[in-house]
Amino acid sequence: xxxxxxxxxxxxxxxxxxxxxxxxxxxxxxxxxxxxxxxxxxxxxxxxxxxxxxxxxxxxxxxxxxxxxxxxxxxxxxxxxxxxxxxxxxxxxxxxxxxxxxxxxxxxxxxxxxxxxxxxxxxxxxxxxxxxxxxxxxxxxxxxxxxxxxxxxxxxxxxxxxxxxxxxxxxxxxxxxxxxxxxxxxxxxxxxxxxxxxxxxx
Amino acid sequence: xxxxxxxxxxxxxxxxxxxxxxxxxxxxxxxxxxxxxxxxxxxxxxxxxxxxxxxxxxxxxxxxxxxxxxxxxxxxxxxxxxxxxxxxxxxxxxxxxxxxxxxxxxxxxxxxxxxxxxxxxxxxxxxxxxxxxxxxxxxxxxxxxxxxxxxxxxxxxxxxxxxxxxxxxxxxxxxxxxxxxxxxxxxxxxxxxxxxxxxxxx
Numbered sequence: 001x002x003x004x005x006x007x008x009x010x011x012x013x014x015x016x017x018x019x020x021x022x023x024x025x026x027x028x029x030x031x032x033x034x035x036x037x038x039x040x041x042x043x044x045x046x047x048x049x050x051x052x053x054x055x056x057x058x059x060x061x062x063x064x065x066x067x068x069x070x071x072x073x074x075x076x077x078x079x080x081x082x083x084x085x086x087x088x089x090x091x092x093x094x095x096x097x098x099x100x101x102x103x104x105x106x107x108x109x110x111x112x113x114x115x116x117x118x119x120x121x122x123x124x125x126x127x128x129x130x131x132x133x134x135x136x137x138x139x140x141x142x143x144x145x146x147x148x149x150x151x152x153x154x155x156x157x158x159x160x161x162x163x164x165x166x167x168x169x170x171x172x173x174x175x176x177x178x179x180x181x182x183x184x185x186x187x188x189x190x191x192x193x194x195x196x197x198x199x200x201x202x
Numbered sequence: 203x204x205x206x207x208x209x210x211x212x213x214x215x216x217x218x219x220x221x222x223x224x225x226x227x228x229x230x231x232x233x234x235x236x237x238x239x240x241x242x243x244x245x246x247x248x249x250x251x252x253x254x255x256x257x258x259x260x261x262x263x264x265x266x267x268x269x270x271x272x273x274x275x276x277x278x279x280x281x282x283x284x285x286x287x288x289x290x291x292x293x294x295x296x297x298x299x300x301x302x303x304x305x306x307x308x309x310x311x312x313x314x315x316x317x318x319x320x321x322x323x324x325x326x327x328x329x330x331x332x333x334x335x336x337x338x339x340x341x342x343x344x345x346x347x348x349x350x351x352x353x354x355x356x357x358x359x360x361x362x363x364x365x366x367x368x369x370x371x372x373x374x375x376x377x378x379x380x381x382x383x384x385x386x387x388x389x390x391x392x393x394x395x396x397x398x399x400x401x402x403x404x
Binding site: 003005020028051 | 204205206207208209211212214215218219220221222226228229230231232233234235237239241242243244245246247248249250251252253254255256265266267272289290291294
């Protein structure tokens with residue numbers, strides 16, 4: 001017995017998503033057989049309109065419905081601070097802290113030669129131009145790429161390039177160490193070394 | 203900052219699926235922003251047509267494009283053997299074994315009073331009618347509901363009901379014990395007890 005074609009089409013679509021294997025794709029598809037047709041149509045419409053109704057903000061490259069995005073057009077934010085991120089959804093995490101009131105710049109990835117992603121595949125040129133313009137008045141650039149090999153390489157690349165076009169700009173990286181609630185026993189040695197180096201007076 | 207509406211619509215649709223939480227739904231949605239529009243439309247079309255292009259076989263209640271389904275209309279199969287399952291996708295597992303050549307009956311769930319699923323919410327009446335008809339010529343009924351509380355309760359309910367309408371029908375349950383490749387050290391005591399009770403001569 002073969003799975004009917006209408007089902008395999010949905011299974012194949014799910015399988016293309018990251019972290020969804022053949023078994024999960026099958027389980028999700030058979031689950032959808034039990035939901036009402038109008039909910040399936042709402043899901044389908046949302047997929048079709050996902051990219052049609054959004055764009056990338058020309059200033060910060062965040063995903064948005066308007067250009068410039070609500071953050072870039074918010075005059076109450078501190079326009080002297082610029083935080084660089086790999087992915088648009090990471091903005092949400094920083095916004096939730098309530099501690100960052102500056103502007104963002106989204107690279108949409110990190111430099112990864114193994115995946116053929118070089119600086120030209122990311123919004124790095126935009127960032128360099130943005131920091132070069134004196135009228136933008138940035139005081140500090142926080143490079144918040146991930147603490148992975150690719151994220152660190154991207155941070156180093158950005159640091160080198162931006163120091164050339166704007167030597168006076170202060171460039172920082174997020175503090176590293178033990179995350180809140182973590183167990184010292186299970187902390188890896190690299191993290192512990194960073195925590196010792198970054199120790200603070202009480 | 204709020205997530206743009208076109209994204210939250212897709213996130214909400216994903217969140218309704220079993221095993222997909224808010225974080226995964228968000229990750230999948232942002233991933234979809236990077237795939238071509240025509241792939242999104244293929245996904246959407248597959249969803250809309252999922253239920254339109256399929257039906258439940260009137261004989262066995264399997265999901266199919268034709269009625270009766272390819273298995274029920276295959277005259278080379280052993281029509282004296284009937285295997286009862288909870289879900290349509292479980293048929294695939296039995297077909298892959300190559301060891302079962304009989305017919306199936308899909309209940310579409312198991313009796314679960316906590317979820318308000320009683321015998322009337324399942325295709326149990328159909329099964330009772332099917333086994334009652336002498337001209338169907340069933341020799342054996344294998345109840346292959348899951349070895350869970352609900353599956354066992356369903357099996358016991360079916361056994362009782364079918365014995366009334368067809369007292370001579372042989373009713374069996376799948377063999378229980380240690381699964382292939384399992385580690386005895388980690389086998390739970392209920393499974394071990396079943397394995398001892400079901401031991402076979404070498």
